[in-house]
Amino acid sequence: MNDPSPIRKPSRIQQRNRKLILDAALEVFSNHGYRGATLDLIAARAGLSKPNILYYFEGKEDIHVTLLNQLMDSWLAPLREIDPMGDPMEEVLAYVHRKLEMSRDLPRESRLFANEVLQGAPRMAPHLETVLKPLVDDTADLIEGWIAAGKLAAVDPRHLLFSIWATTQHYADFDAQVRVLMDEADVQEGARAHLDMMFRRLLVP
Amino acid sequence: MNDPSPIRKPSRIQQRNRKLILDAALEVFSNHGYRGATLDLIAARAGLSKPNILYYFEGKEDIHVTLLNQLMDSWLAPLREIDPMGDPMEEVLAYVHRKLEMSRDLPRESRLFANEVLQGAPRMAPHLETVLKPLVDDTADLIEGWIAAGKLAAVDPRHLLFSIWATTQHYADFDAQVRVLMDEADVQEGARAHLDMMFRRLLVP
DNA sequence: AATTTTCCTGACCGTATGGTCAAGAAAAGA
DNA sequence: TCTTTTCTTGACCATACGGTCAGGAAAATT
Numbered sequence A, B: 001m002n003d004p005s006p007i008r009k010p011s012r013i014q015q016r017n018r019k020l021i022l023d024a025a026l027e028v029f030s031n032h033g034y035r036g037a038t039l040d041l042i043a044a045r046a047g048l049s050k051p052n053i054l055y056y057f058e059g060k061e062d063i064h065v066t067l068l069n070q071l072m073d074s075w076l077a078p079l080r081e082i083d084p085m086g087d088p089m090e091e092v093l094a095y096v097h098r099k100l101e102m103s104r105d106l107p108r109e110s111r112l113f114a115n116e117v118l119q120g121a122p123r124m125a126p127h128l129e130t131v132l133k134p135l136v137d138d139t140a141d142l143i144e145g146w147i148a149a150g151k152l153a154a155v156d157p158r159h160l161l162f163s164i165w166a167t168t169q170h171y172a173d174f175d176a177q178v179r180v181l182m183d184e185a186d187v188q189e190g191a192r193a194h195l196d197m198m199f200r201r202l203l204v205p
Numbered sequence C: 001a002a003t004t005t006t007c008c009t010g011a012c013c014g015t016a017t018g019g020t021c022a023a024g025a026a027a028a029g030a
Numbered sequence D: 001t002c003t004t005t006t007c008t009t010g011a012c013c014a015t016a017c018g019g020t021c022a023g024g025a026a027a028a029t030t
Helices: A012-036 A039-047 A052-058 A060-080 A089-107 A109-117 A124-149 A155-174 A175-181 A187-204 B014-035 B039-046 B050-056 B062-082 B088-103 B107-118 B127-148 B155-171 B175-181 B187-203
Strands: none
Touching: A012 A039, A012 A052, A012 A109, A012 B014, A012 B062, A039 A052, A039 B050, A060 A089, A060 A109, A060 A124, A089 A109, A089 A124, A089 A155, A089 A187, A089 B050, A109 A155, A109 B107, A109 B155, A109 B175, A124 A155, A124 B175, A155 A175, A155 A187, A155 B107, A155 B155, A155 B187, A175 B107, A175 B127, A187 B039, A187 B062, A187 B155, A187 B187, B014 B107, B039 B050, B062 B088, B062 B127, B088 B107, B088 B127, B088 B155, B088 B187, B107 B155, B127 B155, B155 B175, B155 B187
């Protein structure tokens, strides 16, 4: 009479190996896309055998979905941090800076996300609808309130968010191109100054 | 004594079928990425048999590279159209608008390019170096000249280009996400107004 | 120590996929 | 018309890949 789904806290080995696998998978998926990634590659990078990978996850898709779910949280955190009580201009600019820092510190996550959306978000559509959309709707309302209060120039909040996402993530997603075109060592600082100026000028009432 | 590489003008059948194949391949590569695309899919979409595909192209990679090479031209055309004799502000804004229109009219090309660069541009690095970089260098010089003449605000020309590319291509590359977040019918017009305002405010001296 | 549970792997399987080939069908050239 | 060249395909091949399984090793539990 075995319990079909015994709720057991994961052992130390389980925690370690799942982490190893997810980290390896993030590397591989973000570099090769879903189809380009192979279990053998993930296994090799994780230092585990392929059957052992399948012991911890149900399959390739399970790993991918797990990564995407984890990603969503850390990905949207900066958006949730916007303080409705703060100064509108500074809140938005701080958000831009946080997103740019994420692009530098978590480029694999950015590329994983880009890959998924680029293919039409086949494994993430529900999450976009249930998690991202409500948050964006709230943020749009907040920004519209700030605009109505005369604190920000009149812009479409959604197009503003698109611009912020596009410009900041560009440095992670199109890194290969950026590196060809910029010899400079400090791309990050140039980007920071540029985006700060761009969004400041856009939003000043 | 057969000439090993007889320079023959392509027959009508050859022209038609190569076009069919490239169009089908563009569709498939841009939707599934390089690894996700299969010759069977391309063949089915082109209405030809798989061996026939291989009669016209040496292999999968050959098709992909051919597409990328063709892409580069049409992709950079709007940049070449910037007129050094024109009004700086209007030239840059016209470029933004052209890029946005391309994003709407040629989304497959945009996604093909994005896919390739996302994976580190493994099949396009030479082209970026030899074709894109010189053009960007020239354009950067042009913009710096305009800035020095007091016609535009002082911005880093390369970061400006990144911002233009990122924001305009976003509507093609992240279409799946845009569609979730915007119920509106006319995303294009909203984007046009938004980007016009953003870059105008950024660049006004 | 004995037993149970968890963890791990070599060998294997079915399918998908890029690519080949021999030979026939259709155009083009004479 | 006859011949040559171009075009087309069904059948086939080798490899890669996601996934399975039986059984052994290592931990944990008793």
